[in-house]
Amino acid sequence: MPQPIEGYLGKSKDIGVSMSRENILILTNPSDSRNRTALFGAYLAEAMGANAVLVHLEKDQDMGYLASLYPEFESKRKELSDFVNQANEKELEKVKSFLSEKGLFVQTKSISTESFEDSLSAFSKLRPKLIVIPREEENIRDYFLGSFLDELIRKSPLPILVHSGKEFKKIKNMMVPIALQGLSENSLNMAQEMAVKLNSQIHFIHINSNQDSIDASSLVDLASDDWQRTQATLLTKKIDQLATTEIRHKLRLIATDSKAKEKLLDIVEEEKPDLVVMASSGKKALQRLYLGSYCEYMVKNTNANILIVKAP
The missing domain is CATH 3.40.50.620 (HUPs)
Incomplete structure (x- = not known):
C-alpha cells in the first residue's frame, strides 16, 4: 500500500495525499x-x-x-x-x-x-x-x-x-485551436487522451488572419516556410491517425480579416464548447508573445473552461 507523502514544506500540513497515481x-x-x-x-x-x-x-x-x-x-x-x-x-x-x-x-x-x-x-x-x-x-x-x-x-x-465556475456539465465537446508555431502537438496529445477517457469529440480549428488563405484546403497549404510545413505535416498526420480510433473529430480552416484571437473568441462564444484546449510555451518570449497572449486573452475574455497545455 503506497504511503502518504510527508509534508513537503516546513509549514505544509499533510492530510494523506496518496502517490499511487497521478x-x-x-x-x-x-x-x-x-x-x-x-x-x-x-x-x-x-x-x-x-x-x-x-x-x-x-x-x-x-x-x-x-x-x-x-x-x-x-x-x-x-x-x-x-x-x-x-x-x-x-x-x-x-x-x-x-x-x-x-x-x-x-x-x-x-x-x-x-x-x-x-x-x-x-x-x-x-x-x-x-x-x-x-x-x-x-x-x-x-x-x-x-x-x-x-x-x-x-x-x-x-x-x-x-x-468557468458554471454549473457542472460533462465534457462532450472539446475545441482545440492549432497553430503552426510548433506547440500545438502538446495540446493535441492532451485532447486526444482526454477524448478517449471522457468519450468526447474534438473540434480542431486553425484561424489565419489572411484572406489570401481563404482557398486553403489543408494545413500544409497555409505554411509560409519549410519549418511551418514540417509542423503542418506532423499535425495533419496526427489528426488523420484519429480516423483509426473511435474519437469523433473534425478540422476547420478559417480565414479572417480580423485578429485571429478575436475570431477565436467569437467562435468559442458562439459554439460554446465544454472545454477549450490551448497550447502555450510559458517560457520563450517570442512564442509567448503569440501563443501566451492567446491563452491570457481567452481566459480574460470568455467564461469557457480553458485548459492550457505547456511545452515540455
Whole structure:
C-alpha cells in the first residue's frame, strides 16, 4: 500500500495525499463557485483514473504585505495565521463533504508558502496530472498583490485548467485551436487522451488572419516556410491517425480579416464548447508573445473552461 507523502514544506500540513497515481490538484478559494469547481475537478479525476486533491494555498507573503503596511500587525501575525489555517481546513472539509454526498472521494492538502516559486515546488511534489483553478474575479487584492492565476498561466510548466465556475456539465465537446508555431502537438496529445477517457469529440480549428488563405484546403497549404510545413505535416498526420480510433473529430480552416484571437473568441462564444484546449510555451518570449497572449486573452475574455497545455 503506497504511503502518504510527508509534508513537503516546513509549514505544509499533510492530510494523506496518496502517490499511487497521478493527482489532479483542485485549488480552492472562498468564492461561491468553489463547490462547482471542486465537482468538475473530481469528475475529471475519476474519468481519467487520477486522484482528486483539494488544495488550499495560504500565501505567507500576503501576511508579510499586511505587516509592511501595519507594523502593529506583526505581533499578531502567527496568531492570525494559525486561525486562518484552521478556518481553511474547516472549509476544505465542507467541500469534501459536499463531494462525498455525490459519491466522489477526494483528498485534501493545506499548503503555506512564501513565494510563487514555493507554490510550484509544492505542486510538483504532488505528482500532478494538471491543476484545476477557479476563474478569479478582479478585486483590490489582485491589484496590489498580483493575480495568482496570471502567474500560473505564464510560469507554471504544468497544465492549467481554468474552470468557468458554471454549473457542472460533462465534457462532450472539446475545441482545440492549432497553430503552426510548433506547440500545438502538446495540446493535441492532451485532447486526444482526454477524448478517449471522457468519450468526447474534438473540434480542431486553425484561424489565419489572411484572406489570401481563404482557398486553403489543408494545413500544409497555409505554411509560409519549410519549418511551418514540417509542423503542418506532423499535425495533419496526427489528426488523420484519429480516423483509426473511435474519437469523433473534425478540422476547420478559417480565414479572417480580423485578429485571429478575436475570431477565436467569437467562435468559442458562439459554439460554446465544454472545454477549450490551448497550447502555450510559458517560457520563450517570442512564442509567448503569440501563443501566451492567446491563452491570457481567452481566459480574460470568455467564461469557457480553458485548459492550457505547456511545452515540455
